[in-house]
Amino acid sequence: MSIETLFSSNVIVPIVVAFIGFLVAVTTAVIAKEHKISEFRQKWIDDIRSDLAIALQSSYDCLYELHNPSTLESVEKYNAFHRELEFRCNLIILKLNPKKDAAFIELIRTLLKELLIVSQDSTELNMQSCQQTASQFQKMSHVLLKEEWERVKKGEKHFLIFRNFGELCLFAFVTAFLIVLLASKFTEYFLTT
Template sequence: MKLTFAHWFLIIIALGLLILAFFNLAPPGLVSKINCFLDRNSPILIGIGTVALVSGLALWTAHLSNVSAEKRQEADRLLNAELKLSDFRQKWINELRVDFAEVIQLAYSFFDEKSHQNETVRKLKMVEARVRMRLNPKCDAVLERKIERELTKLVKACESVVMQSASQHSEQSPEGNAGESALKHREELAKLGSEFLKQEWEVIKDNLDKLKRGNR
């Protein structure tokens, strides 16, 4: 067990009490001899005591300095860890922003390039999978769940448009109800994505502000 300053202080007090008890219980002759010894060697004993006191103070100062350095190192480690976490979060947000932009761009091109709608749906599904993997599957955040639902509805609506286009017996135009649904989910997803990215950016800013205040 590592002895602290409080432990040493209690030990010194205990030794002092033992010495006092010894002088009270010791025979008078022995006490006289000890007093004579102390009188004859008082300069040496004072020197030894002074050296011991100075050494003790130096050790205690060094101990305080080491404790302070350890605390500072621990604070620096925590700061670096938080900064790295913020960097990872920023990278995650940037990648998610790219994915959201790609989804919206594909949703627009889906209606502009009708001859490539099957390929566009395939790409949408790939980006949908990436977005889902970037979002926390165990998170109870309402906004993230809304994004997932709108993304799923957008892909399904686009698939419905493709199936209607391929059907020879469809009584609706290829851009009927399914097309209107796809447009609605595209706009809603763009809105939710923008809101989510802004929210996550605010989290990073708050964390960095807390780090700055804590590091002052």
């Protein structure tokens, strides 16, 4: 059977065209979905980055006000900063995965507890412990943001699997096409008498 006979039939060409159309449609849909998920994830990263920055600044503001003499104005400022810190920490905790980010959530709760302890007993030891916790909060914030950015850069796990599967299918399709092409020409090259 020659290649011209194979592709001139009314069966093979429509099947190949339909298969290619199907692959293009599915690939386009998956890419569009992945793009939309990346947009949502980038918005989430921007929101949590803002919450983390405000929470960190509020924690340092609380510590600064606790260093000052206990004037009524200082106490009012501390209370305002602490309310903002609690609000931002609650937002952050709600945005995090309770299982994957359990250590970070525990650190946030520890920071809030230590600030309350310092507000009641502002010894140097308590202040240093709270400052170290705030510093650890900052470091873990960087780690969280870096992990999420890497995830946006690489793509979601399902998309990566689909892309790798698609590459495999494309390779198999091209290989099968070349085998059919060579098989149809095989008789012309080797079996001529």
